[in-house]
Amino acid sequence: MLRSLLTLLATVAATLAIGWIVDQALQRLAAGHPEAPVWAQLRRCRIPLQLTVVTALLLATHPLRRILHLAEEEGARHLLLLLLLASLGWLTVRVVAAVLEALLSRYESVAADPARVQRVRTQIGMLRRVVSAVIVVVTLAVMLLTFSAMRTVGASLLASAGIIGIVAGIAAQSTLGNFFAGLQIAFGDTVRIDDTVVVEGQQGTVEEITLSYLVVRLWDSRRLIVPVSYFVSKPFENWTRRDPGLLASVLLHLDHTTPVDELRAALHARLEEHPLWDGADWALNVTDTTPSTIVVRATMTTRNPDDAAQLRFDVREHLVAHLRDHHPGALPRLRTGDG
Template identity: 85%
Template sequence: MKAGIVRLTRLSPTEKVPVLWPLITLLATVAATLAVGWTVDQALQRISAGHPEAPVWALLRRCRIPLQLAVASALLLAANPLKRIFHLTEDEGAHHLLLLLLMASLGWLAVRVAAAVLEALLRRYESVSDDPARVQRVRTQVGMLRRVVSAVIVVVTLAVMLLTFSAMRTVGASLLASAGLIGIVAGIAAQSTLGNFFAGLQIAFGDTVRIGDTVVVDGQQGTVEEITLSYLVVRLWDYRRLVVPVSYFVNKPFENWTRRDPGLLAAVLLHLDHTTRVDELRTTLHTLLERHPRWDGEEWALDVTDTTPSTILVRATMTARTPDDAARLRFDIREQLIAHLRDEHPHALPRLRTTPD
């Protein structure tokens, strides 16, 4: 039997542990990402504590997740440890996937930053303005501007991501040649959508409707709850939501009770007997209004506006600060006036006359 001879060769550290360095790179990337996110968050927190009058620093803390995702994808794209761990080549798409992830995270970060800046501007304006109407107007415009900016960022990000594919670059020339025809077809197909889009911009910056306004649409009264680029949500008195295309408010007339002044004039109509003592009823109305917390103390009146063979029509008017206060005031005053007439002057209530008095 011949004894075998075993030759020992010295292996390099890379050959001994082929995945050790890529794993270290991954761990370092994760640690660096967490460190960057924590450092930026702590810095923003300290700046926000030192400048409470500037809410933008506190709002920018919402950008931590997209920032960390962008940092992680950028570090992985530079180090490319996945290629060495899984023995990938450039053609297998790992590099391209990281590039797409970096672009998407940067777009997400841009959307968060723009939203934080716009919301900070709105809060700043709300803190220095004493006019509720102007605050509602700015809130509507900022909300619409935020949606437009976010839509533009998303579209640009998707376009840049698509351009990274070689197939998209190849068909670019043919798409460019047929851009005129495609634009005409797309314009006809999306006529309604584009109309609503530009109508939304017109509403936001034309100050015709604002969030919080009381409007009457097709005979239904409600409060504007949300305005988007395509539709408007009106909350009705029974908490139903009426969704209306924004083009409706451009093409058709509607009532806006609070466009200039949120105060309203409430009216109560009563059909009473001809023997009613109107002067005494007017004094009673003033007494009831002075005790009612929803009357703003500005205007009130009680007049006989019409007569019929059997009754007179008495109208009581009063002002309130908001549409909700006006509705509640109208209901209460109507009930209290009827109760007063029933208890003190029952002969003033309308009755059917069959014989002369």
């Protein structure tokens, strides 16, 4: 009894020591190689690592049988084996996630193209979910195979696998369709995280992409949940697929007496001092006329759709205020007589 208790205490102490040593080693590696974020990411694997170590040591030394007075040692060993397999699966998921996140962080630090960064972020996120799902399925399958009853019925299961596959395929048709649609979105580069899209008349920013649905954050912070199959079966607008930059435009209906050249100069002066204008392009033109007004369109480029929306608001207010203060007659008026 005393020997088993000492063995148990030694197992716990060894587990804590191994976890501490590995964590300290990873911490030193992260401090010595700041350009390699994988070491810092791997520190998140400490808990599943310790669980794997302690179950492996308990399975090898089996001190719990005498401490708990277990009559059936096989049952305790089987339980520890299941726990070991589960912890190994958990550890593998954590390691894969840490490596993929480190690769993404490394790519974001060296890439200069925001569009490519968004594409890689979407692809790595989808790849992490797929690999994690595969690891979970394989882990559960191996755990089930440790039961003798599952091994004895293996032949009958294989015989009926065709029928079960057909039934499961019909029942999970929608789920599988979303799954493959998610893979097509991730690696087909049709929509990415942080893209600005218009879905069913709703404009928003893609916030999350999973294997079954896509989350779009709308302008008022509402979330629109859309099945990923929608983006491979129906048309939608993607304003930032190739380049997050956007051409913002403002339309004004003004009087025919409007000094267009002066208004153009006022727009340019405003853009020169505005932080949201990217300096690439701008213009102010008369695009149409009516019997009572002219249609003036001001255009300017921005770095992303959010900046475009705010710049439109600011430019519209500035141009209207300029005309009101300097040329009030240029604002449209309701004519009631010949003059």
